[in-house]
Amino acid sequence: MVNCVHKFGGSSLSSSERYQSVAKIIIGHTQPGDCVVVSAAGKTTDTLVSLWQSYQQQDTQAVADILLQLNNHQSDLIEQLLQADLKRSALKTLLEELNIIASLAQSEQLKEAQLLAHGELWSARLLAAYLQQLNVHACAHDARLLFTLNDGELRHAQNKLQCNSVIDANKVNVVTGFIAANTLGDTVTLGRNGSDYSAALLASYCDAKQVCIWTDTQGVFSTDPRKVKKAIKYAKVCRTQANLLARLGNPVLHAKTLSPLKNTNIKLAVRSSFDVQASPTHIVKEGLAKKKRFITTLQNVDLLTVEGLSEGEVASVSQLIQHSLHHFNHNGEVYLVVPAAQTYQVINYFAGRANISESNLNGCAVVAPEQVIGTLKLQALEVLAEQTIKPRFVHQDNGYVLLLTDQFIDSDVQSTLHDKLVNKGQEIAIIVAGLGNVGGVFIHQLADQFERLSGDFSIKLVALVRSQEMLFNPSGVNPQTWEKQWQLEAKKYQSNDLLNAINELDYEHKVVIDITASEQFSQLYTDFVQSDCHLISANKYAGTAPTLWYQTLRNNLAERNLHWRYNTSVGAGLPINFALADLQNSGDKITRIEGVFSGTLSWLCSKYDGSVAFSELVLEAQKMGFTEPDPREDLSGRDMQRKLLILARELGVDLELDDISLSALMPVELAKGSWDDFIGKKTQLDAFIEEHAAAAQAKNAVLRYTGLLEITCDKVIAKVGITYVPNGDALANLTPGDNIFVINSKWYSDNALVIQGPGAGSEVTAAGVHSDLYWLVQNLK
Ligand SMILES: NC(=O)c1ccc[n+]([C@@H]2O[C@H](COP(=O)([O-])OP(=O)(O)OC[C@H]3O[C@@H](n4cnc5c(N)ncnc54)[C@H](O)[C@@H]3O)[C@@H](O)[C@H]2O)c1
Ligand SMILES: N[C@@H](CCO)C(=O)O
DSSP states (O other), rough: OEEEEEEEGGGGGGHHHHHHHHHHHHHHHHOOOOOEEESSSTTTHHHHHHHHHHHHHTHHHHHHHHHHHHHHHHHHHHHHOOHHHHHHHHHHHHHHHHHHHHHHHHTTTHHHHHOOOOOOOOHHHHHHHHHHHHOOOOEEOOOOTTTTEETHHHHHHHHHHHHHHHOOTTTTEEEEESSEEESSSEEOOOOTTTHHHHHHHHHHHTSEEEEEEEEESSSOOOSOOOTTTTTOSSEEEEEHHHHHHHTTOOOOOHHHHHGGTTSSOOHHHHHHHHOOOSEEEEEETTTSOOOOEEEEEEEEEEEETTTTHHHHHHHHHHHHTTTTTTEEETTTTEEEEEEEHHHHHHHTTTTSSSEEEEEEOOOOOOOOOOOHHHHHHHHHHHHHHHTTTTOOOEEETEEEEEESSOOOOOHHHHHHHHHIIISTTEEEEEEOOOSHHHHHHHHHHHHHHHHHHHTEEEEEEEEEEOSSSEETTTOOOTSHHHHHHHHHOEEEHHHHHHHHHHHHHHOSSSEEEEOOOOOOTTTTTTHHTTTTTTEEEEEOOOSSSOOHHHHHHHHHHHHHHHOOOGGGGGTSSHHHHHHHHHHHTTOOOOHHHEEEOOOOOOOHHOOOOOSHHHHHHHHHHHHTTTTTSHHHHTSSHHHHHHHHHHHHHTTTTTGGGGGGGOSSSSSSGGSSSSSHHHHHHHHHHHHHHHHHHHHHTTTEEEEEEEEEEEOOSSSSEEEEEEEEEETTTTTTTTOTTTEEEEEESSSSSSSSSSEEEOOOOOHHHHHHHHEEEEEHHHHHH
């Protein structure tokens, strides 16, 4: 049984390294019986097309040169991928085939489709052989034995039988894309991007569950992400919109690919073979995805009017020119949008029934839900007018508006259109993890924040997550009554349940807000990013993870244009990260940060005067919501060490957590054991503090816990620990619970910049998380 038909295009097979990656994907994503449809490697089809053109021009030297070029390319791939007998046999077959092409060219018997078919044949054979070498049960199939056409029409019943008898249920079946045979057994091609079509056909003939198009982009975006940085990748797109996009210039989807899936339940996924971890876009049946907004561009097209045009003719002429075509009725006329290079072919096809109405057009199309398309048309016209672009032809229809212009729509105009038309009205899904001191207050404040945040976006709280249970509701949880809803609907979950539910969310933007103190939860960040989630963390674990993991996370975020905010991980609600970023962005160079970066330790040290045992104060700080869940994370200095590392990384200093030297504000042996064990030994803590306080007093100083980061050209000093601060010093006179950051830089060298204020507490921290959310929403506009 075929579960999935995978398809890899030319760019996925452009080098031996790419073949190796594709093989890895196949090993990880297929089961016996699955099919893998392949295109010609890299630019092989283009090379074969130039061979055909040289042959037609009877340029024998060029034919010989191109044959040599093909030989070199294919032999290199074979040499780099195959070994021993597999290599010898592949090289021998290649040479025989190239000799046959050369002699057919010489005797003037070369046929175009038969020649072009070699690209796919070489890919399928090489990939199957390489998989065999990796001990995968794989075989190659020539699709000419699977798909037969009669007069351009597929013979579905016959093809279904052929597919079901040829496809091997025990192997991975590597099938050539793009090619088929006619009833005489001659080669025919399925048109540009025919391999996607081959994959969809094969899936429909074999009743597969899914087609997976592996390509060089991560899925279907609101507009071309290479031109518009803020393009949004959609998790789901419905088939009607996908169809429109395919006909209106989206380079990822092709109308023909969708047609065999029309009355089936076969799912279609578009995903990246270059970034396997990235979540795909699913093309789903009507009603299973919200309608989205898209902008496509068109270049160099002509507009034809055609008398008595039928759907069948559109399909035939698309096949003839190997391009998806869009047609529509406008003021009683039927129009066809045709690539200018093919206009004469199309006019000839219609033999007197087609006329050029407008020529040399560029332009764009806006695809969107029916109810907003009228408004978007007006906004698009406004944007174009501002750029002095006056459309020559405008057509509004169900779910789209087409604006054909003289001028080319460049990426600046495309970005402005995207900002004004697509970025408005998007939905943001918020997932909040951690409903403790800070999380509880955050949710409480959220109800009031919605209105302020919702100017351009519709924001919904879709999930509340605790360590064991979660409440997940894609249509939204009311932050005012969440506790009631929690009692009725919260369920036990495993990480995978959460990740799958997030993956399924049909929102333009998703934000995971981590207000846990859990290292385990922070380790899911890479998965969240793969599901295209922005991140906001009060949790410090991800920011202080080993450099390799941390850097990979950052790279993955950057590749996907996702944001990560973590201002509250240092200094709670104080704008320390903002200030550092701002100074650096304005050209300053920070050389030193010294201070007290722990609310708990600030409060404890300032409060302690010997009248109340230190351990009692620790319990009080815990009650006030200042401490970490286990206050030893604070007392050990570890929490402040994490903050110093986050600051250092913010300044581009490459450190690991243990590179920051640390002395604890408690006897080290108390770090071990349970919290109850610790409380049982609290007198040891009290004695330790008493001793340090007395020593400080003897020096006319006070006991404080401070941090220092000093960056000079040849070394970095990074440490946190106990300090005896002279009475009168700014660090000695802190309001209990305050943090202080004394910053020296190129511009603040003699007179330091000081940021001071509450460094812990649920209200200020929750407010800081809201500030990160506000920043994020502003930056999504
Ligand atoms: N309290 C503060 O003043 C303050 C200030 C700045 C930053 N922070 C940071 O904010 C975070 C939360 O602090 P808090 O004081 O609210 O702690 P808390 O212990 O009161 O709350 C943490 C919550 O996270 C939940 N949790 C634990 N593991 C989880 C998991 N795997 N998945 C989902 N939820 C999980 C816990 O059940 C708990 O309800 C911590 O990382 C802390 O360092 C706190
Ligand atoms: N426990 C932390 C919370 C803020 O990160 C502190 O006291 O500073």
